Amino acid sequence: MQEDLIVGHVTLTHGFEFHLAPATTPDRALCGAAVTPTQIPPMFWGVDAAIEGRWCERCERAARAAARAAIREPETVGDAPCV
Ligand SMILES: [Zn+2]
Secondary structure (H helix, E strand, O other), rough: OOEEEEEEEEOOOEEEHHHHHHHHOEEOOOOOOEOOEEOOOOHHHHHHHOEEEEEHHHHHHHHHHHHHHHHHOOHHHHHHOOO
């Protein structure tokens, strides 16, 4: 089961930087940055037209790794019997 993520932002001198944070700790991003939670749906993550700012690369990698792990976990293909 993948953890629910929310989009948080950090205010920079010019614009914003957006991070992903677990819904359980919405003010602490996956990369460790302190963020302010936003109402941006996580499905818009990586869509440049949706925001004025940039997406945190460390959070993106962390979220991708978590998604891959969530997909891989239920598979037990190696146990299939030979017929
Ligand atoms: Zn981040």
